[in-house]
Amino acid sequence: MTENFYHRRMKAVIQQICEASGKYKRIKREKKIWLTDQNTGENHGYLPELHCETKSGKLIIFEVLDDQLGDLNLVVADIILSFLAPNVQKVIFVAPLKEDDDLVWRLGRVIGGRLLEKGLKKNELPELFTYKISRTEARGSNLKSILEKYAKKDGW
Secondary structure (H helix, E strand, O other), X not given: OOOOHHHHHHHHHHHHHHHHHOOEXXXXXXOOEEEEOOOOOXXXXXXXXXXXXXXXXXXXXXXXXXXXXXXXXXXXXXXXXXXXXXXXXXXXXEEOOHHHHHHHHHHHHHHHHHHHHOOOOHHHOOEEEEEEOOHHHHHOOOHHHHHHHHHHHHOO
């Protein structure tokens, strides 16, 4: 599937901001994060749009949602995999419409709550952030300043 403008632009600007911050020892775009099955040692790859590794080894994961919003299962899979990835500190979802942003926030809260009920410790559950950035804003010249405000406010 070819990547649309919204996806490309969002990833490029987020990466620019992360690189300029100097906070990260690694910034990876379209690189797998490996989840290991504790029983078999088998690895399963999870592929977020972008993830940054802090100097202390914690991960900040960015998921740009657009085409997959038409399939709720894909959104749920992204939320679960991002929550279960090792050493994740923050998970940030970006969506173009307010109702999509709200949906991801609600699903994230439900999934996070269920994982806590199933025994995940509260300090193991990453912070969840959702941002509504419209397609028009993604095309605009102020996208970088919009994302920089989020980065400052949410500490990424």
